[in-house]
Each structure stands twice: as structure tokens, then as C-alpha cells.
Amino acid sequence: MKHQKIKIFKRLWITFGICFILWIVISFQTKGVDEAILQSNSSIQVINTENIISFTPKKSYQKVFIFYPGAMVAADAYAPLCRKIAENGYKSIIIKMPWRQPSYGYNIPKEIDLFKDSTKQYILAGHSKGGMMAAQFVYENPTLIDKLILLGTSHPRDFDLSQSSIPIMKISGSNDGLADTKSVNRNKPKLPITTKYVLIKGGNHSQFGYYGSQLGDDKASINREEQQKIILNSILSFIKM
Template sequence: MKKKWKYSLLLIPIIIIIIIGYTSDYYREMPEAKIMLRSNDKVEYTGSPWIEYTAKNKIVTKGLIIYPGGKVAPEAYAPLAEKVAESGFKVVIVPMPMNLAVLSPNKAEKVIGKYPQIKQWYIAGHSLGGVMASQFAYKNQDKINGLILLAAYPQKSNNLSSSVVKVLSMYGTKDGFVGKDKIDESRKLLPKSTKLIPIKGGNHSQNGWYGFQKGDNAATITRDEQQNIIDKAIVEFIGEN
């Protein structure tokens, strides 16, 4: 018995080292994203406990919650959040434990609870973040008005095909992880009214500002171009619904 305890105690430091190594290996935000972590003449910025942008000088009744992609710093989505907020919304990026939304898929619940003045909530997610955003939307259809998928799709257990939740799905045609085949296959899990936007020349990495993700394909449009397409589509989608 003492030997078992001895071996268990020896394993603890090894486990700690593995966890530290894993959590430090993630995609950090680019300088272009860091400079967006501030207020300006159009939006009010708050950095804790979430990354928030709220339109100034407007009555804000619609909010967007963003779940980051797997192992991507939440700050990498700051430029997109700031731009969307400018159009008259509150946008909240939710940091995740170990940068993995799968470890805390219900974090949006606290955001919604904090802001009762927001009458309509939308949730977006990139890649793994989109999978978890889909799960939250599926389980909270009375709280979520719309779901926005960036190179993502729901799990089979979260079938939204008969849901009243509006869905916008976007993916880059050069995406090295979530291509047209996966998007087409997942459409049966989404409402028939789903708005699908293929971003010609866009890839996976340019859904945020965190550099190039290993395993992705090279984009044939710039990050700015891809982000502008995403921003415009999200603003229109929220505005229409």
C-alpha cells in the first residue's frame, strides 16, 4: 500500500509538468489584436472577467457571445468583436479553461444572467468553440435567438434541424480543417433556413488574429478581407433577426 502511495506521489509532478506544457502551447493573439484591447470613440471596452465591447451612445438591446477556437487566445477575436460592437451591439468574448471551450461549454449562461437589459442574445463560435456554442444553443433555445458558426458545425447529439434558433454558417474555401464536405454533411443538423456563406479564398486561421495554424491551407485572400466578410455577415444576420 505504501509503495502505491509512493508511486502516486511521484506521478503528481509529472502530471503537473504535462498540464503546464499543454496549456502553454496555444495560439496567441497577433499585435493587431492586442491594440484593440481598449475603448475608443465608438465602443466601451472591458477586460475582466470577459473581453467586452459595448457600442457607445446607442440603446443596446442585442448581444453576441463569442466562444474562441480550441487552443486559441480569446484576445485573438478582439478585432472582430470590436467591429461588430460598433454597429450597435454588446459583444462578449468568453475566455475558456486551458483555451478549450469543451471544458466550460455553459459559460454563456453567466453572461446572459449579468445583462438582463439585453433582450436578444446570439452566440458564435470558431472551430471547437463553434461546436460548444452549438451545444449551448441546443440546450438553451429559449435564451438564444441566433447561432453563428465559423468553420464549425454541431455534434449529432445537438441536432438543431427543427429548432427555431436562426443559424449563420461561414467557412473558408481554403480551410484545411473544416471543408465543404464536412459543412455539407452537417447541414442535416441545422435548420433549413440556415444562411450558409462560403468565403472564397478564406482559410481556418483567418477567422481570428492568431497567425497561421499548423495543418491549415494558405488563404488566397488577406486576413483583413476575410474578417470584413465575417463582420458584415454577422452584423446583417443580427440586424435581420
């Protein structure tokens, strides 16, 4: 009888594990991104390779925006935001992380020589774990990046960027269950006193991109389009500074 109960428990545990993994895979899939966003047109050239998705204005540009996705999130979940940044006159590049893990791919911009044109300014941004690794990249390469933007992350936490000389902006959501306001405020001493903070009232974690709900996140009280508009306008204002 005891042996039978153990077998039943194991089967239930395996079933639960499989269902949980499937739920995670489904929830992190890209959601609501029109196919046209990933296609070139008369003003934007789109290149989709093994390492990047890039949106390049066909007019001349001086600034390059590089984006690190959150852990487990598909790169094209951030395509609507990055395409709009390109439509405003800046080259925009999403880095595709190996196994969708920013900790494995945060050095890709150096590996593929994205910084070879010294006449350009480079803005590095990242969401969630991607934000953590964007901060890590700046910590390790202080002369390569001109501006840093952190979205939906409480990092840096384990290292100090307070003496960084580059402009930094952190964008948070008041309903973010994974990078809550308390955690963001607790780590403020790790960033320069000049850091610009933007709090999106009603915004949550998953609406920083276009994908499903995320375990541990809180429900947003604004819709994704409204949150994305605030993110875009904040980034554009910061880039123009």
C-alpha cells in the same frame, strides 16, 4: 548497442515532443491585434476580466453578441472582429475559456448571468470548437439564444439542431483544412433547412481570428483583412435581420 539506440530514440522523441508543443503554443498566440482595440474610447467601453472581454457601446443597444473562441486560441485573437461589431451598435462579449478549451467554459454565460436582461436579444457565435460548443449550448438551452452563428466548424455533428426555431448562419472558408466544405455539407441535415450558409472563397481556418497558422489548415488565397471583412459584413447583415 541496442540499449544506446533506445536511449537516443527516447531523447529524439522527447525533443520532438517539446518542439511540437512549443510550436503549438506559438502558433496559437494572438497576432496582429493593435493594443488600442482593447482600450476604451469615447464610444466603446472595454472591460477585460477573468471570464470575458466585453465591448459595450456607450449609446443604447438592444442586441448582445456573445463569442466562443476556438480551442487553444487566445480570446483577444477575436477582439478586432468583436470590437467592430460593438462599433456598429451591439454589445459584444468574448468568453475566456478555461485552459482555452470551449468544452470547459461554454456554460460561463449562464454562470455569470449574461442573460438577466430579458429585454435584450442574444446572438451566440463560435469559431471551430467554439462553434461546436455554441451549438451545444443552444441544444441544451433552446430558449436563451435568439440567433446562432457558426464559423469555421463542421458541427453540429453528434446532435441534431434541425428542429431549432431560431435563425442560424454558418460561415465557412473554401480553403479551410479543418472544417472542409465536404464535412460542412455532410452535416447540413443536423441544421434547419432555413440555415443561411456563407462560403468565403479563398478563406481558411486560422484567418477567422488573428493568430498564427494552424496544423492541418490549408493556405488561404485571400488575406486576413479581406476574410475578416466578409465575416463582419455577413454577421452584421444576419444580426439586423
